[in-house]
Amino acid sequence: MSDMLGKYELRRVLGKGAMGTVYEGYDPVIDRTVAIKTVRLVGADSEDAQALEELERFRREAKAAGRLQHPNIVGVFDYGETDDIAYIVMEYVDGTTLKQVLDNGERYGVDEVVRLMDALLAGLQFSHDRGVVHRDIKPANVMLTAAGAIKIADFGIARIESSSFTQAGTILGTPAYMSPEQFMGQRVDARTDIYSTGVMLYQILTGDKPFDGGLTAIMHKVLNSEPLPPSALSVAVTPALDHVVLTAMAKQPEKRYASASAFAAALRNALHAEPSTGADQDRSGRGKSGPDDDDGTLVVQSARVPTSPLPATAPGPGAWRAATPRKNLPLAGIAVGGLLVVAALGGGGYFLFGSGHGDQPAMTSAAQAGPAEGAPAPAMPPAPQQAQAPGAQASAAPDPLRIAAAVGTLPCSFLTTGRDGEQVSLSGYIGAGAPRVALDTAMAKLPGSAAQIRNTVRTVDGPYCPIFDALRPYHGVTSGGSGLAMVLSGGDRPLHDGDPISIAVKLPAFPAHLWTVYFSNDGSAVRIYPTSSDGAHAFAANATKTLGDGTQGGARMQVGAPFGTDLAVSLASSTPFPAGRIPAEGNVASMTAAMTELLSKAVGSGGQVAMELHPVLTRPKGQ
Structure with missing residues (x-):
């Protein structure tokens, strides 16, 4: 192909649907292969309601994904419209979908399942922190790169916090992965994605979906039935993993994990608590789920749904923290994240580095929750202490060596301890979410008063856990x-x-x-x-x-x-x-x-x- 769409070359068709086409494209300005998704452009006065809904979803996908720049989310680089079509320019992912892998009957070991889910949940936490609920998490929307990385795709029905486009009374999603509140047309929040991810984890571990059948049958089971524990279908699944999956799939949102990072932490703990043994096999007597056609996204406006004692879900996550989409690069330099690098030669400019955005798949992830980005850690509350007899002395503050022993090997951390006179200090950086919780828990268990420890550890929101973990062995925690x-x-x-x-x-x-x-x-x-x-x-x-x-x-x-x-x-x-x-x-x-x-x-x-x-x-x- 040699057609052009704006500044982009269209090289080949990657896929076609009823409403549009996806192309492999090329951006000649920065020498990058991209994926270009198109839909037919219709006017606001069109009588084609389906086309109007598709176009609105398409624009919403660009808006939702465009604010999310993360290694485990397919990046959106540009959006445009011509007289006939609207198009999104996205990161080109060289790989396949998790659905294709599962449909081919391939199975993962439990360790690999936990690694993949950790990356997926890191992307979800990043999205939720920025006020975006995906609402259609399923294997078909999870990309696997050739290098084995996970990327979440298709934010077409995402709900953006403070957006009024889609509210309660609208049913959207893919039936086999939809939460009870989605079927009931209630307002959804991040815990809906937790539920859908739990369903997907169930399927990855067992080869089966927890609920199957037609739309009516699935809806009835989701609202009224409990699934078999995954361990009933696979000997590779431990009781600890059963608990994680079924907690994520709890029918009432408040009984699920409160965040994607909490889900990820529980999954890692379950893996380490009870390592699985024995070959993975099917205990159900049923054949494994093969390719199917029931994974299409369902959109039902103003639907009447059965009543249920389930409470309405709580409002969504907090205020949106913007992650601005990429814009056209200025001729003076190359933008790389929050950095623009420009050669300083007599006031003129030339390209010093090529773009690093999306050309290579990021293979690692980090938990993405907790305090505001880069904010200093709040002072630790004093650990509960038993009443002391009159005249008794409080426990002495722990020395740097004891602190280092307690926290020096925590995952996703880069910490330093020291002493200035009687004051013991702990500084450095910790990943958000589960890593921060683990640090606070470890510190609370130390003897003495937290007030005796100057804790200035900063929580860092970003994909930096691999960096912390790689550098930590070469860093003397108590070296000063x-x-x-x-x-x-x-x-x-x-x-x-x-x-x-x-x-x-x-x-x-x-x-x-x-x-x-x-x-x-x-x-x-x-x-x-x-x-x-x-x-x-x-x-x-x-x-x-x-x-x-x-x-x-x-x-x-x-x-x-x-x-x-x-x-x-x-x-x-x-x-x-x-x-x-x-x-x-x-x-x-x-x-x-x-x-x-x-x-x-x-x-x-x-x-x-x-x-x-x-x-x-x-x-x-x-x-």
């Missing part, structure tokens, strides 16, 4: 720091679209070589030192290198979309980093692999290493 530090010019405050990003890196207390990478909240990454114009060299002990300030050499940096919490990471080594091992751009997976390889080689050769992380909060103008 090596002197490597990063400071944002102007202080630790949110930066807005167009603001300069200047990072002063103070080198450690030994002569060192430096490598600094900027990770964006969409999972992409670029190396900001060394660059082609600001080459690598050894720094003296305690030297300072300023990055992002064009007047001091190297690349000038400024904030650009998408916005959120980005992360700058600096590594220092007394031995040089091999130039060929330091990619100029990549994603969380590729850069994390490169960092661990370099650190391993440096430590293996007897060198000293140091590392420092610094979140960078970026916002649109006016927010």
Whole structure:
């Protein structure tokens, strides 16, 4: 094909439906393969109600997914309309759907199921935190990349918080995966996605859906019947996994997990609590679910549904925290997440790095819930203490070694303990949701008063757990720091679209070589030192290198979309980093692999290493 749609080349047809076509496309401006989804454009006065509904859903998909930039969500890059069609330009995913895998009879081991679900739930938590409820989670809307990553697709019937387009009284979804409140036409919130994900987990573990049949039969079972425990159908499923699945599928929303991250944490705990044994087999005596045609999305307006004692669901998640969709790139530079990198040569500009958005699948994920992005952790409430006899002394505050033993190996953490006189401190970073809860729980169990521990650990919202976990083994939790530090010019405050990003890196207390990478909240990454114009060299002990300030050499940096919490990471080594091992751009997976390889080689050769992380909060103008 050689047709053009706006600036995009249409290369081949990927699929066709009653309302539109999906193409493989190409963006020649930034040399990227994309997927382009189209629907027929109809006027507001059209009498074709189905076409109008499809078009509205299509626009809603662009609006919902366009604000969600996450490694486990199919990215939306652009939206446009011609005289005849509307189109969405999306991330091109080289892979298949989970439905195709299940229809082919393929089965996963329990460990792999937990890994896939962890990634899926990370994407859902990110979506829910931004006020978007998917409402149609099912295997057909879960993409599996060639590298094994999970990506959620098709936000066509998503409900956006504060949107009035679809409210109570409308039934939308795919019957086999719909929650009781969806069948009843009640208002839905994030717990509807929890239910649908529980149904999908049931199917992945057993090969069967918990409820099957026609629409009426499924609705009756969902509202009135309990499914068989998954362990009744597969010996690979433990009672602990039964509990997780059936909790997610509870008929009353308040009895389900309160968030996707809580669901993920429970699933991980179930895996570690009771490892499965024996070969996976079907106990039901029934054949496994094969390909079927009942996975189409149902849309019923103003439906009359049976009454039920189920209460209406609570309002949806809190205020939307924007993740602005990508816009056209300015000729002066390349936007990478919250970072715009521009070459500083006589005031002119040229492309310094290629785009890192969506070209490579992100293979890892993080829990995405909890406090506001990058916000300092609130002070720990004192742990409950038993009454003491008069004159008794309170337990002494734990020393740094005891704190390190309690929290130093928590997943998705990068922590440091220390002591300043009588004051014990804990600092660093922890992933949102389950990791934060695990930290708070561990701290509450320590002896003494929490007031005796200066806890400044920051919760970081973003796909950074793999980075924390990869760097932690090379980081001395009780080392007190090596002197490597990063400071944002102007202080630790949110930066807005167009603001300069200047990072002063103070080198450690030994002569060192430096490598600094900027990770964006969409999972992409670029190396900001060394660059082609600001080459690598050894720094003296305690030297300072300023990055992002064009007047001091190297690349000038400024904030650009998408916005959120980005992360700058600096590594220092007394031995040089091999130039060929330091990619100029990549994603969380590729850069994390490169960092661990370099650190391993440096430590293996007897060198000293140091590392420092610094979140960078970026916002649109006016927010």
